[in-house]
Amino acid sequence: MRGLIHIYTGDGKGKTTAAVGLAIRAVGNGLKVFFVQFIKESFTGELLTFSAFQDSIHIYRCSTGFINGKPTDEQIKKIKHCLKELEEIITSYDYDIIVFDELIVALRLGLLCREEVERLLKLKKEKTEIVITGRGSPEWLIDMADLVTEMKKIKHYFDLGITARRGIEY
Numbered sequence: 001m002r003g004l005i006h007i008y009t010g011d012g013k014g015k016t017t018a019a020v021g022l023a024i025r026a027v028g029n030g031l032k033v034f035f036v037q038f039i040k041e042s043f044t045g046e047l048l049t050f051s052a053f054q055d056s057i058h059i060y061r062c063s064t065g066f067i068n069g070k071p072t073d074e075q076i077k078k079i080k081h082c083l084k085e086l087e088e089i090i091t092s093y094d095y096d097i098i099v100f101d102e103l104i105v106a107l108r109l110g111l112l113c114r115e116e117v118e119r120l121l122k123l124k125k126e127k128t129e130i131v132i133t134g135r136g137s138p139e140w141l142i143d144m145a146d147l148v149t150e151m152k153k154i155k156h157y158f159d160l161g162i163t164a165r166r167g168i169e170y
Helices: 015-028 045-051 073-092 103-108 114-122 139-144
Strands: 005-009 033-038 057-062 097-101 129-133 147-150
Touching: 005 015, 005 139, 015 033, 015 045, 015 097, 015 129, 033 073, 033 103, 045 057, 057 073, 073 114, 103 114, 103 129, 114 139
Parallel strands: 005 129, 005 147, 033 057, 033 097, 097 129
Antiparallel strands: none
């Protein structure tokens, strides 16, 4: 079975949530998952959930922290270091699913370039499923994907000043 590429993008809520749900479903079916988080560095509920499945879900955080505007040289350096580690891990281990959470955001912010993302995706084994999340996917990445789901915001309580809530947004 050939592994496919999924993208969850758009301005609506639920991109990471969909990826987490797919990872949990995969584990329930005996699959091995590599869950990579770009950008995020603080606590998120999925980390605690995933810890219950340490034999089946491996987490890698390339945490640059929040970026407002242009990334710092230190944040770019950190991502370049992470890329080298990710390349080694992806080629060394046999995962059924690899999730690149917020990869699209890292790309959009200039932490990654197209060539780096394409190289990373080419490293996957034939059977490995890839899931990519983040707002504002570029067309070239959409063209590479086998499945693209756009989360479209119709209405969101953030617009009313309600901030992110533990257990719901993180």
